[in-house]
Amino acid sequence: MNALDRLTDSRTASIGLVAGLVMLVLPFTGLLSEFYLGLVISAMVLALFAMSFNLLFGYTGMLSFGHAAYFGTGAYVLALALDGELGFIPGVFESFVPALVLAVLASGVVALVIGFLCVQRGDIYFAILTLALSMMLYETVFTWNDVTGGSDGLTVLVAPIELAGFSVNLVDTGTFYFLTLALLAGSIVLLWRLVNSPYGELLLSIRENPERATMIGIPVKRYQLSSFVIAGLFAGLAGTLFAVRTFIVTPHTLHWSMSAEPVMMTLLGGPSAFVGPIIGAVMFVGLEQALSNITEHWQFGLGLLIVPIVLFFPNGLVGILRGDSGGTVSVRESIAGLLGRESPTTEEDAHE
Amino acid sequence: MAIISGIANGMLLFLAAVGLTLIFGVLDVLNFAHGSLYMLGAYFTYFLVSANGVLAGIPGAFWLALLIAPMLVALVGVVMERFVIRPVYDQDHEFQLLLTFGLVLIIDNGARILWGTNFRSVNPPELLRFQIELFGSGYPFYNIFLIIVGAIAALVMWLVFERTRVGKIVRASSQDRGIANALGVNVPLVFTGTFLVGSLLAGLGGALAAPYQSIQPTLGESIIIESFIIVVIGGLGSFSGAFVGALLIGVVNSLAFLYLPSLQPIIPFVLVAIVLLTRPAGLFGKEVAA
Numbered sequence: 001m002n003a004l005d006r007l008t009d010s011r012t013a014s015i016g017l018v019a020g021l022v023m024l025v026l027p028f029t030g031l032l033s034e035f036y037l038g039l040v041i042s043a044m045v046l047a048l049f050a051m052s053f054n055l056l057f058g059y060t061g062m063l064s065f066g067h068a069a070y071f072g073t074g075a076y077v078l079a080l081a082l083d084g085e086l087g088f089i090p091g092v093f094e095s096f097v098p099a100l101v102l103a104v105l106a107s108g109v110v111a112l113v114i115g116f117l118c119v120q121r122g123d124i125y126f127a128i129l130t131l132a133l134s135m136m137l138y139e140t141v142f143t144w145n146d147v148t149g150g151s152d153g154l155t156v157l158v159a160p161i162e163l164a165g166f167s168v169n170l171v172d173t174g175t176f177y178f179l180t181l182a183l184l185a186g187s188i189v190l191l192w193r194l195v196n197s198p199y200g201e202l203l204l205s206i207r208e209n210p211e212r213a214t215m216i217g218i219p220v221k222r223y224q225l226s227s228f229v230i231a232g233l234f235a236g237l238a239g240t241l242f243a244v245r246t247f248i249v250t251p252h253t254l255h256w257s258m259s260a261e262p263v264m265m266t267l268l269g270g271p272s273a274f275v276g277p278i279i280g281a282v283m284f285v286g287l288e289q290a291l292s293n294i295t296e297h298w299q300f301g302l303g304l305l306i307v308p309i310v311l312f313f314p315n316g317l318v319g320i321l322r323g324d325s326g327g328t329v330s331v332r333e334s335i336a337g338l339l340g341r342e343s344p345t346t347e348e349d350a351h352e
Numbered sequence: 353m354a355i356i357s358g359i360a361n362g363m364l365l366f367l368a369a370v371g372l373t374l375i376f377g378v379l380d381v382l383n384f385a386h387g388s389l390y391m392l393g394a395y396f397t398y399f400l401v402s403a404n405g406v407l408a409g410i411p412g413a414f415w416l417a418l419l420i421a422p423m424l425v426a427l428v429g430v431v432m433e434r435f436v437i438r439p440v441y442d443q444d445h446e447f448q449l450l451l452t453f454g455l456v457l458i459i460d461n462g463a464r465i466l467w468g469t470n471f472r473s474v475n476p477p478e479l480l481r482f483q484i485e486l487f488g489s490g491y492p493f494y495n496i497f498l499i500i501v502g503a504i505a506a507l508v509m510w511l512v513f514e515r516t517r518v519g520k521i522v523r524a525s526s527q528d529r530g531i532a533n534a535l536g537v538n539v540p541l542v543f544t545g546t547f548l549v550g551s552l553l554a555g556l557g558g559a560l561a562a563p564y565q566s567i568q569p570t571l572g573e574s575i576i577i578e579s580f581i582i583v584v585i586g587g588l589g590s591f592s593g594a595f596v597g598a599l600l601i602g603v604v605n606s607l608a609f610l611y612l613p614s615l616q617p618i619i620p621f622v623l624v625a626i627v628l629l630t631r632p633a634g635l636f637g638k639e640v641a642a
Binding site for chain 1: 436440446447449450451455456457460461462464465573588614617618621622624628632
């Protein structure tokens with residue numbers, strides 16, 4: 001728990017409410033062209049993805065490097081369900097809402113299987129395994145041409161939903177904006193409640209010291225697995241939204257570079273705060289847009305950003321704003337080191 | 353036949369994985385960018401020996417490249433260690449992983465900027481460009497060459513670490529850096545040296561791989577994932593584990609390629625799952641509290 005999370009409920013609620021209202025009226029102000037509205041949608045979808053990742057990283061202390069597995073599963077299952085051609089998914093799911101539910105549940109199931117294997121080993125093994133197993137899923141989808149369309153992927157076409165006489169067309173950017181906003185807002189509320197519940201406190205205690213948690217009788221692996229599955233469900237939801245937004249699902253949604261995105265967003269924003277991943281997602285989308293305007297090799301620039309961020313500002317932008325650089329190394333020290341003058345710090349200092 | 357290809361491939365994987373496991377064993381740092389060093393080894397070789405490369409036309413260019421490319425990679429490795437990894441020795445593994453992940457982005461995309469995304473290839477040297485008769489059919493000698501070089505590298509490393517004073521110092525530093533330091537071992541130097549050797553091996557693997565597989569910027573990511581699988585199967589930090597794991601993955605891969613081509617990409621991962629569920633510390637790993 002940290003200062004930013006400890007804001008009183010009423011203040012948080014009012015900030016959230018204001019933010020929500022701003023987001024609600026945003027499309028009507030005419031400030032944003034359809035292109036920028038699209039970017040805002042991307043940021044919202046990725047914010048959800050990053051928040052689901054940070055439930056694992058920031059709250060349970062597990063670095064998942066394969067988070068795209070659930071994102072991609074959500075996207076693919078949605079695409080498969082909406083495509084009535086496929087016999088093995090019952091026709092009931094062809095309309096949007098049941099397909100969405102199916103896709104999210106499927107992501108949870110995949111997270112349960114992968115998570116069960118991964119929580120067997122802690123620490124870096126966990127990161128390696130999540131990476132390896134998600135790449136297995138990627139390879140499977142890539143190879144299984146008949147069902148997944150191989151490298152071409154699947155197209156996603158959402159038929160208009162008939163709702164009380166109205167026809168809601170999700171292909172329309174404006175309409176989809178509100179759906180995304182609603183689902184994001186709902187997810188934020190759910191996740192907020194979750195991490196501030198006794199369950200969330202338990203996760204934090206596991207992050208801080210798994211051995212001690214085991215000692216006092218907490219079934220650590222079971223809690224880790226449960227948070228893994230919850231994270232998988234939210235990642236799957238983000239994946240379905242991504243699929244509807246891009247109209248196409250390709251194996252890239254399962255690739256490790258997709259898994260890297262929430263990691264970077266969380267780092268940019270700050271993994272130690274609830275809002276960190278949201279801020280990070282906004283920064284990431286902005287950076288990606290700005291960098292790719294300059295060069296097609298925008299990932300190179302991203303790499304150049306990550307190294308100093310991890311070295312000097314592991315608490316991200318939130319950490320900087322909060323005034324605790326909290327760096328693994330301080331900038332001054334490091335420059336002294338580069339110049340060959342090792343600063344006389346003890347190991348204890350380095351840990352602080 | 354498939355088994356020989358598998359062993360040849362396994363040797364390349366071994367050269368990549370052993371550096372990873374060496375660096376982890378001694379420095380306790382998991383270098384995500386290790387596969388990128390392997391990729392650099394292949395690109396440097398291409399840079400040196402291709403038609404308009406630096407060494408083009410010089411007799412024995414390939415052999416020179418086999419010497420120079422790993423050294424260049426080792427240089428990159430030492431710079432990495434000195435400026436990026438040294439400040440975080442005592443940090444959580446997660447942060448080291450994230451840091452080296454940033455390096456992956458820089459190196460992989462750097463290669464993309466320098467050499468483009470097209471496949472590049474390097475011809476094996478004249479001397480090795482022949483087929484040998486094996487079990488009644490022709491077989492490229494280059495694969496046999498890979499096996500020989502890999503075996504020599506493994507033997508040399510084993511001898512150095514088990515039989516020499518330098519090996520003893522390195523093993524001492526890996527077990528307790530504080531005590532080693534107190535006994536007069538220059539631990540930072542040992543660490544840098546280890547990183548140099550690990551990078552050198554990755555570079556050698558990449559250089560050897562240059563005529564064997566096509567070179568492209570994604571080479572690093574496929575090799576790092578396979579290396580991770582190998583060290584998980586073998587036990588992270590274990591020498592013999594890396595060797596056996598690499599051969600296992602190499603052979604299983606090429607057998608699967610022959611008999612179960614559609615399942616081939618998945619089989620290594622199935623192996624990981626089986627090993628993990630039965631022996632969580634890996635085949636040769638020491639049992640530690642999870």
